Amino acid sequence: MSETARPVARSFAHLSDEAVVALLARSDESALAELYDRFGRVAYGLALRILRDEKLAEDAVQEGFLTVWRNADRFMPERAKASTWLLTLIHRRAVDLVRREDRRRAEPLSDSIEPESSDSAEDDAWLRFERERVQSALKQLPDQQREALELAYYGGFSQTELAERLGQPVGTIKSRMFTGLARLRELLAEPGSGEAAWKPTPYTT
């Protein structure tokens, strides 16, 4: 039993996220465990930021991973990165929940969350690095664009709600979100932004 389990588990290390999802589509539970170990923390951090409630955040994360589990065979790696797919599902679930519960608050949560460390210094370093990379890209955006992105993505506000809250026409909000997101994408793709450093198995075709 453990004779086969061990080499299999080790072989995951070389696989891209997309290949892990491919294994997951074969109902391979160890692939699901691997995906969770790669993205569980980020997913939970995101859900907690939006929902500000541990139980609800856990629900959103669980629902997201199980949706991937159920639909992995429909995943099209030529359309999206596996991590984008997973995090989109969890984000959507969290936003649905926060709108239903109406628990939204716009303030950043950084102060109230203890930046706990795990038993893996490597994970901690990687996550810190990623957070700084995204934060520094966000800081380079004009304030209004950053505000629109943060309120929408982390706050769970719809564009209509944002328009009201900020006293701007919906069209203005739309264009701030579009310009901000497109610019963010460029900033994150720039060499030196570190993308290559955290992808041990780059997905290439």
Add this chain to the structure above:
Amino acid sequence: MEADALHDLTAAYALDALDSEDARAYEAHLARCERCRAELAELSDAAGALAFGTEAPVPPPELRARILQEAARERPNVVPLRPRWVKPVAAIAAVAACAAIGLGIWAASLSSKLDRSEASLARQERVAQIVGQPGSRTISFARGTLVVAPNGEAALVLRNLEPPGDGRTYEAWISAEGAPEPAGLFEGGAAVAIPLDRPVPEGATVMVTREPAGRRKSPSSQPFAIVRNAAQS
């Protein structure tokens, strides 16, 4: 809502910032609009990156256990696994081999729900064998990749191949010296990987044509994909 207005919703959709009615309208539009699908893919990656911008506290360990437990419980409802005769370890090795040489798309398509017949699995195993041989080389071309093992056995991987149409099929040909010889029939798909029926000598050319169904002796149309097994430098 008009199409122009719908195009504008891509960023908001990527951020989940649409009310449910607008989201549904946008999704319906998305099914018809290639431009929006492409744009959404890019913007979604950027939105997904925002997830990494938050503090990431360690989730309670029970969460992992609960998710795996629930997945195991649902498992019988999941699509049937590959037939018993394909060993899981072989499957992992195949996926790993493909991922290693950059055939990520095909690695993922190994699990395609649409294509789980025994014949197609046998073909996948065969491709995996060729790809996994030490010393196999990959030659990329516009439509995909040719993988040639040291003994000349070869597999062809093609991307985004439309269905060949009613009563038609795709056919691979190998041209070494003289007339092209048939090397296998296949259908379309997002990622197609087929073992070629005969070895590909160095310097030979592999071509793909669209043909009326049934095996033919020689190509009846212009090849739309051509790749040469160039000598190793």
